[in-house]
Amino acid sequence: MNRSPDWTTLVSPSDLAARLGDPLLVVLDARFSLADPAAGEAAWRGGHVPGAHYVHLDRDLSGAHLPGGGRHPWPGAADFGRMLAARGITPAHQVVAYDAADGAFAARAWCLLRLAGHARVAVLDGGFEAWSAQGLPVDRDVSEAQRAAPYPVAYDRSRLYDGARVEMHLAGGGLLLDARGGERFRGEVEPIDARAGHVPGAVSRPYASNIADGRFKSRAALAEEFADLLGPRAPADVVAMCGSGVTACHHLLAMAHAGLDGAGLYTGSWSGWIEDPARPVATGDR
Template identity: 40%
Template sequence: MFKTLITALDVAAHIDDPNWIVVDCRHDLMNLSAGREGYAIGHLPNAVFGDMETELSGSKYGTDGAFRGRHPLPDKEALAALLRSWGVNDDSQVVAYDAHGGMYAARLWWMLRWLGHEAVAVLDGGMAAWQSLGKPLTTDVPARAPGRFTIRAPFVPTVTVAEVMENLDKGERIVIDARAQDRFRGENETIDPVGGHIPGARNRFFKDNLQADGRFKSPEELRQDFSKVIEDPAKAIMQCGSGVTACHNLLALEVAGMSGAALYPGSWSEWVGDAARPVAKGSD
């Protein structure tokens, strides 16, 4: 069972295994059709496509009309139905990949763990690692028999915006922001309507989890890096712009053997949806 990262060699050895489900998670925040277009041009054999906007996210507005962020979590039953349509069974090995250092694949990795599925891993190095082995791409779309997938107890915790707000006064947990340093400081914000960060948050850019070749750093390096900003993972809240790249930090923590941090799914985009919530700017 692969539970965090998997090499391209290991994926290649099982690419035709009917109970291995490979999911193409490519996406582009500035071009929302880029992932699906890339999949149509060429993808790993037998891979299905997971659309970040329409399938791996839920409604942007809650039943109370409140904005939940740009990529809120989908309904669990809806997500489980999607997994079944891909052929995922309770004992399936799921592999998520993208072409962005795991930026989007880590979101699917976290979401399966949220549904209690442990056998899920991110292709380390993504499509580049696959192609570096001389492995082929295909345009064929696989026909999958419906899987039998059961929602179980989650392996991962979440926090609500109310809990993050309450923590501003209590200060019992540390908030880690996965966005680039300039966006954290409130500079060059082009995605969300307000720049800055949650007061008291610390910055850990998700791309710092990677080596120059796009693969994750070693567990020892990641543990050393994260120990500088997190003393107790169980008291850490991970966020980003919309709850996507925060999952990259959560995957890196898992690789480092530092389990227990929670995801704030709405993240910065939900936070600034209410002008009453405070905003900080500058360095942490």
């Protein structure tokens, strides 16, 4: 019997639908609302991709706060391994994560798994909105997953940055991409964090720039756009950030999909940066 293909960045609704029932497939529903943290799980209970298990941004895709960790701290390896085990995930599984539409929260699950050493993980392109629009099956079964053995998480720490390492990265000519909206980057508004502005030396690229008509842009389009930003730099010379280390993962996914895998993540991001009042803050376009 031929082995099903591996999905490592994005998967279409039709391709995922064709593989439902595969015992080595686990689907994760990562829908979430910062304005109403209970809304995502309520939406999952109301209907989801058949077999999907819910993962909550605060409880399952974030960890305990440490100094500089920001609003959504990166979870510890043991805690994240236990969460994966509770969803029945082993290193042999193909994992697909989705959220409501644009992939902002699903990309966080993708990034966590990828940097934990799990290659066979992808995001459903277009999310639950695209799935529903195609009339694909929806389930309301909320049975718990069959628990697996603890997952042996080993994060690639070379790609995880704290504030001090970001400062060194910038001093060495590295590129820091800020995935927040342009108005937040410029410091014109700040609806969430205590201070407005951006890390001096960062470059604005809102994560929504990766999307067109509700789906990720083509590999070729993303490759061209990121190449313009990178210039002579390699993907490993790029670090992505946002408000709390969530939507920045969208850039890592988009780059990987474009064949530019290897960028780093500032896990604390803006909310972690401003925990230290001595750190400089810039406003405007630069």
